[in-house]
Amino acid sequence: MIELRDVYKTFTRKEVKIEALKGISLKVEKGDIFGVIGYSGAGKSTLIRLVNYLERPSEGQVLVEGHDLGAYSDKELRAAKKNIGMIFQHFNLLESKKVFDNVAIPLVLLKKNKAEIRKRVQELLEFVGLSDKAGSYPSELSGGQKQRVGIARALASNPSILLCDEATSALDPQTTRSILQLLKRINAEYNITVMIITHEMSVIQEICNKVAVMEEGRIIEQGSVLDVFGQPKHETTQNFVKTVIQNSMTTSVRRTLKAEHGSQLYKLNFAGESASEPVLYEIIRSYGVKVNILFANTTEIQETTLGTIIVQLQGDPSQIEAALDYMNKHEVRIEEVKSYVLDINHK
Amino acid sequence: MFSTSITSEQFLKAIIETIQMVGVSLFVGSLLGVPLGILLVITRPGGVLENKGLYTVLNPVINIIRSLPFIILLVAIIPVTRAIVHTSIGTSAAIVPLIIYIAPYIARLVENSLLEVNPGILEAAEAMGATPLQVIWYFLLPEAIGSLILSLTTATIGLIGATAMAGTVGGGGVGDLAIVYGYQRFDKVVMVATVIILIILVQGIQSLGNTLARKIRRY
Known part of the structure; x- marks a missing residue:
């Protein structure tokens, strides 16, 4: 479970204050696939980075599984992060390491023994359908395959939450679909709570059960995907809905x-x-x-x-x-x- | 016209001296410079162990040492050299200033190599809950290794150039031979021979560095 309570985030760059988030409150329940959609600059990247404290809130609280991340020491925070997997738009794989070693990294950090690491990595690669690529370097893989490696790596430490930062934005529509199906499977088979940020309404439509629409650092609409798609109230939401559902006369x-x-x-x-x-x-x-x-x-x-x-x-x-x-x-x-x-x- | 005043033994000795000076100062210089370079990267604003105080001291100190011409440094630190190796002349006396010259240079080169690492990878490391040491060891260094080898190659070649001036304190070496016999005594044979040897040395080291970097990267 993820909960944000009245969160503000202000960046100061060269004496200029930029308010990225202006009072965000939201709740992601266990087992949800929660989508956050917004145009670029809406603050959604900042939002998802708060959930694993890559960014700290200027004000407000971030609670993960009921614990306030702000109350943790550095060490406790690092331990908490092992429970939160993250995948990225540009995959962020180590180019110098083979697929196997990339997936193994979180386990190496946890100081697991070699036999255990081998077993777990093979299991994960099989799950994402890349058993035959264990010995390849990331540069030898396609975008979709790289993201699968990213997903396997994110799942290595058995997290209960998976954060997806524009995870399909660099992929073509067909690959996007297969990655989304994989995320759906992860959610269903491992009961992992998934939080996705995206600017593509089709991503929300395809796998999310709940959605929050962001604009200028605020959530302008949130609820079940069905409700938000069925009766979009805000103009921005309507525009997003229009991108996947045609709902006006020609x-x-x-x-x-x-x-x-x-x-x-x-x-x-x-x-x-x-x-x-x-x-x-x-x-x-x-x-x-x-x-x-x-x-x-x-x-x-x-x-x-x-x-x-x-x-x-x-x-x-x-x-x-x-x-x-x-x-x-x-x-x-x-x-x-x-x-x-x-x-x-x-x- | 082809007569020369030095023997092949002298030549061999000079080559060995150059290799000694470069080897030792590269080794010790790396031991100092690599951690310094890492420190520069991790303590800089936004680094994994951001430390404004340390960074603002380290950064200009490295610049100051680097701005001194080697020939001046060589002489200026004679008291330090004497304190460390108990002599101010000879090959070992040349090694001390060479180390002080090359360590900050290596630090800068290492800094540049590490800064080239995709910040996304460091973000992934942070998201995995890696400790700062783990970030350096499992993410930063492996990703920069190819570039680091090329940086050290550049540093080695820089050192070969600097050893030529080591003759000022009786350090010897091929460069010294070129200056003392080739330049000051107009011994053309020595001049040409030393230049050829230096070219071969530099070419060899560069090719070695390139090959090693390519092999280790493999991607």
Whole structure:
């Protein structure tokens, strides 16, 4: 478990103070895959470095497994760090050492004996699928393979937490996917809590169960990925969501729309159960409302289907009212799309 | 025209003296310079054992010694030399100033080599909970080893140049031969021969350093 309590971090460079973090509070529960997303400069790198005290907070507390890292002596802190694995964007492997020795380093630091090290390293290399590369140098590996070595190294000391600092940002989409699947396996098989920082929404979508969105040193939105993706409140969050889920009408549909009297546009958001129920059929049949579908899309997040439909409803206001009521009861989240008439008038 | 005033024995003796002076001062100079270089890197702001006091003393002291021309240093520290080797002339008397000359030079070269190590690797080491000594031993030095060998190669060649001036205190060596017989007595044969020997020596050491660095890196 990781907990940040009202954390501030200020850097002073050449007499100029830079506030990197301005009052961050968050809680990562055991077994979570917690994503932190933000544009560069949002402070997410600083944030993840606080969790293993590579950076110390200027104010506030960082608690790992219930212990305040600030209360530890240097020695205790070093011991605590062995419980927190970390992987990096640029892998940070020792170029002078073979894959085997790179993975063995945390064990060497722990002064394990040779037989134990050999057994553990072989086990780890097998887990990440690199048994045949034990004798290679990092420069002979591809980016994805290097990150696998990084992961094996991070797991060597049996940590309960794994920190991923932009771990897939230097990889191509396909390699990214395979690394993410590996992280998911680590989380599931070893029950390791994973904290990921990234600027790619697809990373969050693919493996995280919780997400925090950062901007200018603050968390502007956090919660379960499903909630944040389903109903992004902040503009930055909406922009991130847009990068993986298209949720607005195409321009050509928008252009051909006619602003008719007695018709209104609604964005219907379905999640989970409601996504598999014939809600639209019901409102047509029972309330006699004309439904014109302008946009529809479904996305899977956290093994839950998230559906978005933009409809134009035509009919008697009281019928429309009743239809909306019905959908509300069936857990369809309804947003009125107001701007479309204005849009059209402007064009 | 090809006549010369020195014997081949003299020549051989000079070569041995040069090798002695370079060898001993390189060895002792490294024993002092390598730790000093490491100290410069780890105590600098942001280093693994940041120590502003030590760094701000060490840094200018090394600069001051390095700014003295060797010929001046040689003479200036005669009392120190006498205290250490109980004589102020001869090969062993030349070795003391050579060490004092080369140690800060090696410290700087080592500093540069270590600063080239990817900071990400040190961050990884810190994230693993490595102690400062472990950071140096398991991360910093192995990553810099190739570059360190090249640095020591440069230092060795610098030393060969400095030994030429060791003749001032009767240190002998090939460089001294070149100055005393070749330059001051216009003995062209000695001049050419010493230059050729120095070229071979420098080339050999550089190639050796390059080969060693490449072999040890293997990546």
